[in-house]
Amino acid sequence: MPHIAQVRGACPHDCPDTCALITTVADGTAIKVQGNPEHAHTDGVLCAKVSKYTERTYHAGRVLQPLKRSGPKGSGQFTPVSWDEALADIAQRLHHIAQHNPEAILPYSYAGTMGLVQSESMDRRFFHQLGASLLDRTICASAGSEALTHTYGGKLGMRVEFFAESQLILIWGSNSIASNLHFWRYAQVAKRNGAKLVCIDPRKSETADKCHEHLQLLPGTDAALALALMHELIVNNWLDHDYLAQYTQGWEALKARALEWPPERSAQVCGLTVEQIQSLARDYGTTKPAAIRLNYGMQRVRGGGNAVRAIACLPALIGAWRNRAGGLLLSSSGVSPFNRPAVQMPQLLGQRRPRTLNMSQIGDVLLHEGDAQFGPKVQAVVVYNSNPVAVAPESAKVAAGFAREDLFTVVLEHFMTDTADNADYVLPATTQLEHWDIHGSYGHTDVLLNRPAIAPEGQARSNGQIFRDLASHMARLDSAFAAAHFSDSDEALCRAAVAHTAIDFEELMERGFAHIPLPDAPFAEGRFATPSGKCEFDNPALARLGINTLPDYIPNYEPPTADYPLAMISPPARNFLNSTFTNVASLARMEDKPMLEMHPDDAALRGITDGDRLRVFNARGEHVCHASLNGRARLGLVVGLGIWWRKQGANGTNVNELTHQKLTDIGRAPCFYDCAVQVQRIAPT
Numbered sequence: 001m002p003h004i005a006q007v008r009g010a011c012p013h014d015c016p017d018t019c020a021l022i023t024t025v026a027d028g029t030a031i032k033v034q035g036n037p038e039h040a041h042t043d044g045v046l047c048a049k050v051s052k053y054t055e056r057t058y059h060a061g062r063v064l065q066p067l068k069r070s071g072p073k074g075s076g077q078f079t080p081v082s083w084d085e086a087l088a089d090i091a092q093r094l095h096h097i098a099q100h101n102p103e104a105i106l107p108y109s110y111a112g113t114m115g116l117v118q119s120e121s122m123d124r125r126f127f128h129q130l131g132a133s134l135l136d137r138t139i140c141a142s143a144g145s146e147a148l149t150h151t152y153g154g155k156l157g158m159r160v161e162f163f164a165e166s167q168l169i170l171i172w173g174s175n176s177i178a179s180n181l182h183f184w185r186y187a188q189v190a191k192r193n194g195a196k197l198v199c200i201d202p203r204k205s206e207t208a209d210k211c212h213e214h215l216q217l218l219p220g221t222d223a224a225l226a227l228a229l230m231h232e233l234i235v236n237n238w239l240d241h242d243y244l245a246q247y248t249q250g251w252e253a254l255k256a257r258a259l260e261w262p263p264e265r266s267a268q269v270c271g272l273t274v275e276q277i278q279s280l281a282r283d284y285g286t287t288k289p290a291a292i293r294l295n296y297g298m299q300r301v302r303g304g305g306n307a308v309r310a311i312a313c314l315p316a317l318i319g320a321w322r323n324r325a326g327g328l329l330l331s332s333s334g335v336s337p338f339n340r341p342a343v344q345m346p347q348l349l350g351q352r353r354p355r356t357l358n359m360s361q362i363g364d365v366l367l368h369e370g371d372a373q374f375g376p377k378v379q380a381v382v383v384y385n386s387n388p389v390a391v392a393p394e395s396a397k398v399a400a401g402f403a404r405e406d407l408f409t410v411v412l413e414h415f416m417t418d419t420a421d422n423a424d425y426v427l428p429a430t431t432q433l434e435h436w437d438i439h440g441s442y443g444h445t446d447v448l449l450n451r452p453a454i455a456p457e458g459q460a461r462s463n464g465q466i467f468r469d470l471a472s473h474m475a476r477l478d479s480a481f482a483a484a485h486f487s488d489s490d491e492a493l494c495r496a497a498v499a500h501t502a503i504d505f506e507e508l509m510e511r512g513f514a515h516i517p518l519p520d521a522p523f524a525e526g527r528f529a530t531p532s533g534k535c536e537f538d539n540p541a542l543a544r545l546g547i548n549t550l551p552d553y554i555p556n557y558e559p560p561t562a563d564y565p566l567a568m569i570s571p572p573a574r575n576f577l578n579s580t581f582t583n584v585a586s587l588a589r590m591e592d593k594p595m596l597e598m599h600p601d602d603a604a605l606r607g608i609t610d611g612d613r614l615r616v617f618n619a620r621g622e623h624v625c626h627a628s629l630n631g632r633a634r635l636g637l638v639v640g641l642g643i644w645w646r647k648q649g650a651n652g653t654n655v656n657e658l659t660h661q662k663l664t665d666i667g668r669a670p671c672f673y674d675c676a677v678q679v680q681r682i683a684p685t
């Protein structure tokens with residue numbers, strides 16, 4: 001009889017759902033990964049991607065031993081080496097650079113795994129001790145998060161489970177079925193109880209298909225829509241005057257701004273009809289409880305921060321916050337109880353104040369020669385939990401940066417991604433089934449513990465272990481790295497994260513999850529986390545940042561032009577998670593190949609039929625893919641679902657060949673969905 005065990009864990013992916021997992025292990029091999037039925041949000045259900053987790057874990061392409069580059073940069077030629085050889089050499093190289101210029105070393109990481117230990121613990125201690133450049137982690141959510149913080153005082157909002165009790169749900173800039181499945185399950189309960197669902201999205205997404213109404217606005221025009229909704233709430237007096245008077249700041253000023261936006265004006269800007277806007281305003285002004293599931297899809301444009309501020313004001317106008325099933329949810333990560341300073345030890349920087357480099361401009365950063373303002377040229381980059389060559393904007397520059405022969409690059413990875421191809425060393429990392437971690441969530445308000453279900457595959461080591469081992473090699477060159485805090489185990493780091501908080505580690509060990517104690521309706525009686533304690537419609541602090549203190553509509557950087565007449569967005573494909581899973585055969589088959597969704601009229605104008613091979617291009621570059629006339633793109637819009645690896649593309653590029661490195665109004669974030677292109681059919685040869 002095989003020995004069967006069931007191990008509790010957490011999904012590590014960058015997804016608001018943070019599901020609780022149960023892995024079935026037979027004689028040391030993981031045979032099944034399922035949702036934990038005891039965890040209410042997960043409810044025993046996983047998405048298609050993580051249901052296939054064993055296929056990814058035991059994938060033949062896993063990197064299972066340290067690799068050293070043996071050919072030219074980017075040639076993909078590597079030789080296996082021992083851990084000791086790799087770590088000793090890396091420590092030497094980093095130490096050598098750090099002696100003269102620690103800021104010439106740059107860590108580059110994002111949320112390939114969201115666990116606190118494997119994404120922001122021992123790595124931070126290591127780079128703080130070194131004095132390396134700091135990384136501004138802006139690639140996903142900082143426009144929206146900072147905008148929300150400038151309005152509510154934090155990344156706070158409705159509890160996701162209470163959407164089940166709402167009577168009206170605006171699903172705004174979110175393809176929930178694809179990217180927030182467990183929220184969608186609550187919306188379905190509400191729908192069965194008579195709620196109306198409205199989707200606000202330029203693309204007719206899988207979610208739009210299932211909503212009662214769909215407002216297919218032009219990308220980057222959400223602030224104009226929100227201001228017109230306010231206009232209608234004001235002229236029809238669908239306002240909660242008492243809530244406005246007690247719990248908001250700057251109402252008179254916001255009112256004056258909103259009155260500049262009659263629906264006729266917004267309809268023009270948004271590419272909607274006046275009736276659509278009036279009807280949405282009527283629903284929003286007269287239905288209780290009314291809830292907004294705002295998501296990050298609408299903040300990847302120049303005015304993304306202002307748009308989030310405008311939308312975030314809406315619930316206060318109608319007093320929606322009074323009910324636990326009313327209000328808005330963008331991110332719940334502000335309730336995290338984790339003791340990050342204990343885990344990351346910023347004090348290891350001492351008196352040093354290294355520069356901060358923006359990950360969303362990694363192309364320009366790596367190509368910069370260095371000067372007084374920028375500081376030293378980047379000489380070494382250590383990448384983990386991210387695949388910048390595929391996911392960062394304007395990838396021709398990113399690829400050129402990583403191809404620099406004089407850049408020393410270390411990549412901790414599971415697979416030979418586009419980024420790993422450019423490494424000097426690739427270090428094999430464990431997956432979630434092989435290591436400890438602890439997780440908060442940005443879509444619900446529980447904490448989860450992940451225990452290792454199986455032993456590390458091959459010679460893989462956890463990120464935590466790799467930075468501990470690197471520190472122990474550094475200790476031979478610099479005694480500061482011999483300190484005891486460089487030996488804390490991954491499990492000890494999990495414990496330290498919740499020590500002296502409301503979360504009981506023993507409960508996590510037993511059940512795998514714990515609830516953060518919270519009120520049902522966070523802003524029912526104001527109590528915003530802002531300096532004024534109010535919802536800050538008008539936020540004077542923004543003036544110091546050079547930003548309009550009232551939310552405003554800011555047009556896109558790249559409105560369509562004669563040369564590039566089509567707006568391109570590139571939201572996630574349902575069966576991939578950013579560039580993760582694109583190499584898992586069963587999932588890649590479902591997404592088929594890189595596609596560009598087009599409106600049939602835009603296609604006909606260019607002699608394009610469904611399935612044709614296309615050139616999508618602008619002044620920055622060109623991407624070859626295939627036409628999909630599936631009815632999802634509106635007129636004037638094309639949609640390149642992401643994010644394939646560059647090397648999977650027909651001409652060795654992906655959609656980010658076309659995107660630019662300009663930043664959002666608030667939050668210094670990329671503008672992936674603010675991008676104009678032209679499309680041409682490629683004649684079959």
Ligand SMILES: Nc1nc2c(c(=O)[nH]1)N[C@H]1C(S)=C(S)[C@@H](COP(=O)(O)OP(=O)(O)OC[C@H]3O[C@@H](n4cnc5c(=O)[nH]c(N)nc54)[C@H](O)[C@@H]3O)O[C@H]1N2
Pocket residue numbers: 014015016140172173174175176178179180200201202203205218219220221222295296297298299301569571572573574575576577578673
């Ligand atoms: N299956 C799957 N799930 C994922 C991911 C994935 O890659 N695959 N990625 C994860 C990550 S990292 C994140 S950040 C989230 C992302 O998920 P979301 O926060 O939901 O954001 P996006 O998927 O970028 O975009 C969501 C929707 O916004 C629409 N949109 C684009 N531009 C605009 C606009 O200007 N206005 C409006 N109103 N809508 C617009 C897009 O068409 C898309 O349907 O999902 C996570 N979940």
Ligand SMILES: Nc1nc2c(c(=O)[nH]1)N[C@H]1C(S)=C(S)[C@@H](COP(=O)(O)OP(=O)(O)OC[C@H]3O[C@@H](n4cnc5c(=O)[nH]c(N)nc54)[C@H](O)[C@@H]3O)O[C@H]1N2
Pocket residue numbers: 014110111112113118139140141384385386387388391392412413414415417429430431432463570571572577578579580642643655656659672
């Ligand atoms: N055009 C366009 N570009 C986009 C977006 C878009 O919508 N359109 N979305 C943007 C968004 S929202 C985001 S969040 C970023 C995401 O960009 P990234 O954060 O780079 O996410 P992934 O592409 O999933 O790459 C994560 C990598 O981490 C690795 N990994 C996972 N777990 C571990 C681990 O435990 N250890 C180590 N060492 N490695 C691990 C995986 O194998 C994977 O290769 O992309 C952005 N790029």
Ligand code: SF4
Pocket residue numbers: 011012013015016017018019046047048049050051181182577
């Ligand atoms: S990717 Fe999201 S929906 Fe899928 S298992 Fe992970 S947390 Fe759950």
Ligand SMILES: [Mo]
Pocket residue numbers: 014139140141
């Ligand atoms: Mo993201």
